[in-house]
Amino acid sequence: MTTADTHHDLEDHDLGLSHDLPIIVEQARNATQGRSLDRSLGRSLGRSLGGSLGRRGLLGIMGGVGAVALVGCADDTSGSGTGTAGTGSAGSSSTPGQGGPPDGGAGGGGSSVSVADGEIPEETAGPYPGDGSNGANVLSESGVVRSDITSSFGSASGVADGVPVTVNLTVYDLTGEAVTALPGAAIYLWHCDREGRYSLYSDGVTEENYLRGVQEADADGNLTFTSIFPACYAGRWPHMHFEVYESLDAATSYTNKLRTSQLALPQDVCDAVYGGVDGYEDSVSNLAQLSLDSDGVFSDGYSLQMATVTGSVDEGYTISLNVPV
Numbered sequence: 001m002t003t004a005d006t007h008h009d010l011e012d013h014d015l016g017l018s019h020d021l022p023i024i025v026e027q028a029r030n031a032t033q034g035r036s037l038d039r040s041l042g043r044s045l046g047r048s049l050g051g052s053l054g055r056r057g058l059l060g061i062m063g064g065v066g067a068v069a070l071v072g073c074a075d076d077t078s079g080s081g082t083g084t085a086g087t088g089s090a091g092s093s094s095t096p097g098q099g100g101p102p103d104g105g106a107g108g109g110g111s112s113v114s115v116a117d118g119e120i121p122e123e124t125a126g127p128y129p130g131d132g133s134n135g136a137n138v139l140s141e142s143g144v145v146r147s148d149i150t151s152s153f154g155s156a157s158g159v160a161d162g163v164p165v166t167v168n169l170t171v172y173d174l175t176g177e178a179v180t181a182l183p184g185a186a187i188y189l190w191h192c193d194r195e196g197r198y199s200l201y202s203d204g205v206t207e208e209n210y211l212r213g214v215q216e217a218d219a220d221g222n223l224t225f226t227s228i229f230p231a232c233y234a235g236r237w238p239h240m241h242f243e244v245y246e247s248l249d250a251a252t253s254y255t256n257k258l259r260t261s262q263l264a265l266p267q268d269v270c271d272a273v274y275g276g277v278d279g280y281e282d283s284v285s286n287l288a289q290l291s292l293d294s295d296g297v298f299s300d301g302y303s304l305q306m307a308t309v310t311g312s313v314d315e316g317y318t319i320s321l322n323v324p325v
Contacts, residue, residue: 113259119174120304120323123262123297126241128198130190130212131254136200138212139188139252148226149189149213152199158208162194162228162280163273164316171221171244172324181221182325185258186251188214189225191240194279196233196286216248229273229317230265232283237295238265244325259325264292264302269309269317276313 113122125131130138138144143153151159167189171182190212192198199208211230215223232238244259245251267287274283292298298305304324311317 115259116174118304119325120244120259120261121301123260123305125243125254125260128190128201129241129243129254130198130200130209131188131243131257133254137253138200138209139214139254141209144188144209144212145214145216145248147213147215147224149211150226150228152208152210154209156208156210158199158205158210160193160210160228162230163277163313165227165229165311166316166318167225167227167240168318168320169223169225169242170320170322171217171223172322174324179324181217181219183217183219183221184247185217185221185325186214186245186248187217187223187323188212188243188245188251188257189227189240190242191227191230192233194228194231196231196282214248214251229280231280232270232274232287232290234286234289235296237290237292237298238270238283238287239263239297240265240319242323244323259323261323262297262305263307263319263321264298264305265307265319266309267292272313273317 115122125133127134130136132139141154146153150164151157169187169189171185171187173180173182190198192202193205193211197203197205199205199210199212211227213225215225217223230238230240239262241260241262243251243254243257244261245257250256270283270287274280274287292302305321308320309317310320
């Protein structure tokens with residue numbers, strides 16, 4: 001299937017889900033009163049989503065009423081958004097130096113956190129979290145609560161260069177029977193720079209703290225960061241890390257986090273950035289050696305973590321993801 005065909009199918013799919021969403025929410029409300037979902041609609045949506053997810057899983061993926069940019073509308077071997085999932089050759093490079101992974105940064109890791117159906121998966125924070133679990137704790141520093149994370153704060157003054165992006169995240173609460181926004185929740189976001197380096201940890205940027213920040217969700221569960229498009233370093237699919245906290249007050253130490261996860265970036269967007277912008281040259285060869293199915297984190301499924309991305313290299317990109325917890 002061509003990229004154009006994939007985009008066309010995704011557009012048709014999203015339009016169909018947008019039409020069905022009010023019906024789903026109403027029937028979910030009825031289900032809480034002892035009435036079941038309509039079976040014919042369930043079968044239809046099951047075919048659209050590539051499998052039976054159940055009410056909680058389905059609504060968790062859709063993220064509630066008004067979610068136009070739906071994330072995770074395919075099964076666990078495909079992505080959504082303007083980009084298509086990666087299908088590069090399996091295997092990864094571990095060559096050190098420029099373009100290679102930061103020390104210890106190529107692998108994923110297990111977790112004992114219990115995750116219910118439809119919730120964003122629990123993932124490793126990796127070796128460069130900056131949350132106090134492995135060295136520095138940027139969460140305790142004044143200035144970390146900010147929307148624009150492109151520059152360092154405090155006594156540091158570095159600025160991360162790269163293609164500008166806006167990261168829109170929406171936090172949902174799946175604890176009860178209904179899917180509701182989680183106002184007041186906080187998200188700590190961090191990722192590597194254009195060269196594949198992590199501030200606070202990597203050579204050359206150990207004194208910087210850029211590309212790290214915390215934001216509080218509004219009444220609708222929405223929050224926004226301004227950043228740059230991250231590199232693809234050897235051994236890992238292009239991604240961003242984030243931790244979810246109950247509140248800003250709780251977002252001062254990793255011990256208070258509700259969830260640790262990662263968002264994945266679509267391959268065609270990565271190709272456009274890495275192949276067309278100076279400074280990302282090493283990412284081209286690194287991405288060519290990877291696929292989502294061989295990635296140490298996303299290989300077990302990424303439908304809930306594949307971000308919707310719109311925009312262009314010239315105008316910048318908007319990266320969107322629903323975060324049900």
